[in-house]
Amino acid sequence: MNVSLLATEPITGHPGFLENLAYQSVGIMVVLTSLGILLLCVTLLGRFLAVPAPAASASAAPASAPAGADSCPGASGLSPEVCAAITAAVSEVLGTDAAIQSIRPIQPVPPTNPFLQAWSVEGRRQIFSSHNLR
Amino acid sequence: MLQDYFDFFKLTGFPSITWQMPLMWGVVVVLLYLAVYKGFEPLLLVPIAFGALLANLPSVGLVNEPAGPIVSPVAGIVQAIHVKPGEYFEEGTLLAVIEWEGAPTEIRAHARGQMTVAHVAVGDRILAGAILASSYGAEPGGLFYYISRGIEWEIFPPLIFLGVGALTDFGPLIARPITLLLGGAAQIGVAATFLGATLLGFTVGESASIGIIGGADGPTAIFLSAKLAPHLLPAIAVAAYSYMALVPLIQPPIMRLLTSKKERLIRMTSLRPVGKTEKLVFALLVTILCILLVPAATALIGMLMLGNFFRECGVTERLVKAAQNEIINVITIFLGTSVGMTMTGERFLRSDTLLIIGLGIVAFGVATAAGVLMAKFLNLFLRQKINPLIGSAGVSAVPMAARVSQVEGQRADPNNYLLMHAMGPNVAGVIGTAVIAGYYIATVVR
Secondary structure (H helix, E strand, C coil): CCCCCCCCCCEECCCCHHHHHHHHHHHHHHHHHHHHHHHHHHHHHHHHHCCCCCHHHHHHHHHHCCCCCCCCCCCCCCCHHHHHHHHHHHHHHHCCCCCCCCCCCCCCCCCCCHHHHHHHHHHHHHHHHCCCCC | CHHHHHHHHHHCCHHHCCCHHHHHHHHHHHHHHHHHCCCCCHHHHHHHHHHHHHHCCCCCCCCCCCCCCEECCCCEEEEEECCCCCCEECCCCEEEEEEECCEEEEEECCCCEEEEEECCCCCCEECCCCEEEEEECCCCCCHHHHHCHHHHCCCHHHHHHHHHHHHCCCHHHHHCHHHHHHHHHCHHHHHHHHHHHHHCCCCHHHHHHHHHHHHCCHHHHHHHHHHHCHHHHHHHHHHHHHHHHCHHHHHHHHHHHHCCHHHHCCCCCCCCCCCHHHHHHHHHHHHHHHHHHCHHHHHHHHHHHHHHHHHHHCCCHHHHHHHHHHHHHHHHHHHHHHHHHCCCHHHHCCHHHHHHHHHHHHHHHHHHHHHHHHHHHHHCCCCCCCCHHHHHHHCCCCCHHHHHHHHHHHHHCCCCCCHHHHHHHHHHHHHHHHHHHHHHHHHEEC
């Protein structure tokens, strides 16, 4: 449906400075009014539809695996940062109900033939480079 | 034999080379260098530059119009008709003369063909757009005659907006809606440049098209100038995309000049997560509100939010992928080359072009400053302060302008991460630019 244009007087040719200034002021007011109304609506929207803040999961995460190296189950050698990162990753992927029983470092991979290792590195490189990351 | 050799030379493109063409080849080389070796907006500058190269070669069958209705571009009285029905004419043949208030306008053939029917007679009074005669030609129009209809009929910019909407996450804006005002403030650059351009003698349609460069939104700039000042389209498109690429050079000095060290160190609180329903309602809300307030922005806002709704609804995965990839990529090629095709030497090598490029940088500078100053102004009232560096992202240029805020923020404090906060004003700038473009379309009379 075509709607009649704004009630503003059309501007044409070479208007005088003051007329143009008034015209631009109305334009900025139109923009700010549009965005201002949107601001009010979005703020109200947030009141009703906002999802719970991650504080809830953050509070749940320590219950599963309390922060701190000493309380990091089964991994006394881990720094609190690494423990927190693992806990957050588990919480994000498996949900806040997941509980970490223990964290064990993976055994070091036995040394392999450097020639074969180069092949696997190249294979991984090709797989990763085949994805168009955005 | 030698004569045949020289006769053949006349059939080559060399005799058709004009003095503007080599100069434009130089412009093309500069644009290609910036795109390929400096990485300045290569996705757009490469097709634009290549299109400009094709436009400045004596090409055949690329942009020629097909024979068809001969339309009068002006209103007036038919003074003379030089070709009768049944007669053949070449491209450029004088067909008729229309006079209005003592000023004659010559109507020349845009293609080779045969006149079939004359619709007017000498002495008839006609309106602009009236069909003077029908003609027939065996040659179809050139490839880019048809492709460039996408700009003339304003099809490409809204389709680009569909892709932009499908690629844009409005989450940061919804999480901190106050940043909408930063996107609005940046439009002051558009208005100020409009004002400056009219003082320099441009008409209001031209000034609106030049001012919108400050919105740093290429599709909107093309959309508006195609409507209000199509003859300035090449210069405006090149200025808009070049300056968008130069955002990391243009904005930082202005940002540093307008902010204190203390302000640059402000750390903003983490953004709250935004749910799917909130994003969907936001897309509908923006569509309804903006179109109700500025109906002339319907094509841009409508397609932007349609693309965004595709993205957020989660049930149109194939459509999102098409909008994010195939559609936007294909249209970008067509848009870029069509814009480049308009960059003929006769249209581009004018003093107006330099003036437009100069005004473009003013538009960018004022828009950046207005965004930063609006953030400082809002801080007078806000409990949770905004780092004014994110105000500069109110110019659209998604996501370069937001990245500039991030880099400048980290220059002051390496542990301050402003990127996601700056995305709010950045996407608000897209909406703001579309709204002010709609205002100009609605109120400016060409």
